Amino acid sequence: MDDLIQSFKATMARYPAGVVVVTTTDEEGRAYGFTATSFSSLSLKPPSIIVCLANTAYCYNAFVNSRHFAVHFIDAEDSALAMGFASKGIDKFSGVKVDLSAEGVPLLKDSVAVLECGAGGHFVSGDHAILIGNVLRTKVSDDRDVLVHYRRQFGKVSMPAAI
Numbered sequence: 487m488d489d490l491i492q493s494f495k496a497t498m499a500r501y502p503a504g505v506v507v508v509t510t511t512d513e514e515g516r517a518y519g520f521t522a523t524s525f526s527s528l529s530l531k532p533p534s535i536i537v538c539l540a541n542t543a544y545c546y547n548a549f550v551n552s553r554h555f556a557v558h559f560i561d562a563e564d565s566a567l568a569m570g571f572a573s574k575g576i577d578k579f580s581g582v583k584v585d586l587s588a589e590g591v592p593l594l595k596d597s598v599a600v601l602e603c604g605a606g607g608h609f610v611s612g613d614h615a616i617l618i619g620n621v622l623r624t625k626v627s628d629d630r631d632v633l634v635h636y637r638r639q640f641g642k643v644s645m646p647a648a649i
C-alpha cells in the first residue's frame with residue numbers, strides 16, 4: 487500500500503495543476519485558509535466548483551461547517567503566499583492584504599481571480615472531504631499569470647491572451 491501511495495503521488499506530480507488558496511471564517515469570525523491544487527469546476531447551471539480538503543487539516547472543521555468560502559487563483563509571482571497558506575501553526579493572514587466579502591469571508595486582495603461561494607455541502611471520501619461551492623460572485627484580472635504546481639515545483643504558464 488505504501489508503494490502504491492508513493493507511485494500515486496509521483497504520478498499526480500506529473501499533472502500540472504493551478505494553485506488556489508481557499509478561505510473562510512467560523513462562527514466567531516476567526517479566519518482560516520489553506521492552499522490547494524485539488525480544485526475543479528463542477529457544474530455550469532448553476533455554476534459550482536469543488537476542492538478537496540484533508541481530514542488532518544487544522545481548518546477542516548471550519549470548512550466542513552462553513553456557510554461561505556472563497557477560492558483564489560494565486561499570482562505566478564506569489565508562491566510565498568501559497569507556501570504561507572500551506573504552512574501549519576502560523577498566523578496565515580499576517581501581512582496579507584484582505585477585504586471582507588458581504589458574508590464576512592476574507593478575500594485576498596492580490597489574487598488573480600476570486601470565486602466567492604456559498605457552501606453546497608461536502609462528501610467524505612477516504613482521508614479527504616470534497617467541498618462543494620456554489621458560485622455567488624466572481625472577479626478576474628486578465629493580464630496576470632496564475633501560479634501552477636508541476637513536478638513538485640511552483641511555476642507558471644504564459645500564453646497569449648486568446649479569450
Ligand SMILES: Cc1cc2nc3c(=O)[nH]c(=O)nc-3n(C[C@H](O)[C@H](O)[C@H](O)COP(=O)(O)O)c2cc1C
Pocket residue numbers: 505519520521522523524525538539540542543544545546568569571572573574575635
Ligand atoms: C502546492 C500545494 C497543494 C496542496 N493541495 C492541497 C489540497 O488540494 N488539499 C489539501 O487538503 N491540502 C493541500 N495542500 C496542503 C495544505 O495546504 C496544508 O496542509 C495546509 O496547511 C492545511 O491547513 P491547516 O494549516 O489548517 O492544517 C497543498 C499544499 C501545497 C504546497
